[in-house]
Amino acid sequence: MYFGESAPKHLRGAVSLSSAVFTAFGVVLGQVVGLREVLGSEPYWEYLLASNAIPGFIQLLTLPWFPESPRYLLIDRKDKEACLNALKRLRGCEDQGSELEEILEEEAQSRGMKPRQPWELFTDRAVRFQLLIIIVVSSAMQLCGNDSVRDFTNV
Template sequence: MVVVAETTCRRKLGIFQSPYYVILFVSSAVGAAIGYNKVLGTPTLWMWAVSAQEFASIVYFCAYPWLPETPVYLLKMGKVEEALSTLRKLRVGGEETLELTILQKELEDRSQTGQLSFLKMMREKRLRLQFLVAVYAMNTQQFAGIQAILMYSDQILYLAGVKYQQVSFATIGLYLQVLLAFGLFIPLHRRLGSKKVLIIGLLITDCGYLVFVISHALHEQSPWTSYIALAAMLVVTLGLQLGPQLCMTSLPSELTTSDSRPTVAFYSGCVFWTLASFTSFVFPYSVEAWQALAYVPFAILSILITVISIFLIPETNNRTAAEIQASFLEKSQQCMSPVF
């Protein structure tokens, strides 16, 4: 999140932050395919499937010496000429001088507050609100149940009535939907911005959850509703991929500045994996007790975070960092909650 945000220009953050999550889901589809019991999903071949991830680590290790330092980091170190040179390598169109000026202005504002640690951000209303909103924005996908879908989609689709032989293929289809989501994301993001794309994705997720829960409740009386359940889960996953997933780092990157972004990224990651661990350990018991209705809490949370996102997250589309921070200041002065 931090490296990409400090390497790309602000107005293109969504475009450059999102491909990572496309790769993530495509990789999950590949993993589901090679883990199939007729491919490498057997006790004797499983070690080859697990060791395949080493290839990506080796490629990164070999490429690391040639990765440039980010322009923001170089400016923090006082290396203005080197930062300008790096921007010229990374940009086309002759806007590197203007962008360097914008980055310098952000860092001048930073020098008035010093390094923004967690405690410093908690002491000031505007920064505290920025921190909480950015952490919340980065974790909307966890509140909406992405971890449960990624880890238990096979089991939950089977319980919803999908035939056992079709479950693995349905899961691969869930993951590969990210290609469709990415195709929709690019034009929508250019026109509407990260916040509106996030809300559109959440609305799609809300509708999918509603249909999924109803179709599961009816599938024992009407077996054909299992196909509706499968279609509904495809809709849920598409909504999560389009909104919360592809906006996971682009929106927090836009909401923060170069001084607050590392702190926000660190604590957002802590919250993300805490929620993921909680879901991973608790959800199997929920499924055992409620079967596919275990997704009902996520459906309720999805509706709640949709409403919260509309009112809480500032608009970022075609707005400068200064305008976004001014919006946080205004919201922090209006907010009546003692939390803020």
């Protein structure tokens, strides 16, 4: 979520989608590491259980070097100077005026809009198609898992 919110506008969709790709990669990696020949046998179950702590530990160690999200700083906290500093750290160049203007434009567009309830999304024609695609794809991912096949083979 952080990378999607901190990404430039032209990369935001691809960066936000990458979290789903890495989640799927994590599931596959977990299944491979959980094979009986790797760490899935009884003497190694502690290592298998603890292996998911490695990415979390890496994230915890690197977290202090990441600035707050520029969009959060400007839209939620109303701190323009901190937003400019965060943009400077993330992008590496001095002139961030155009990106700051984009964030301010987005804030102006969202001002006065109330948060929607989940069922209200189905009535909005602008997001209905995307919502249905997400529901179908997520349902398909849940229903075609390897766990259901494995349970029937053990009977």
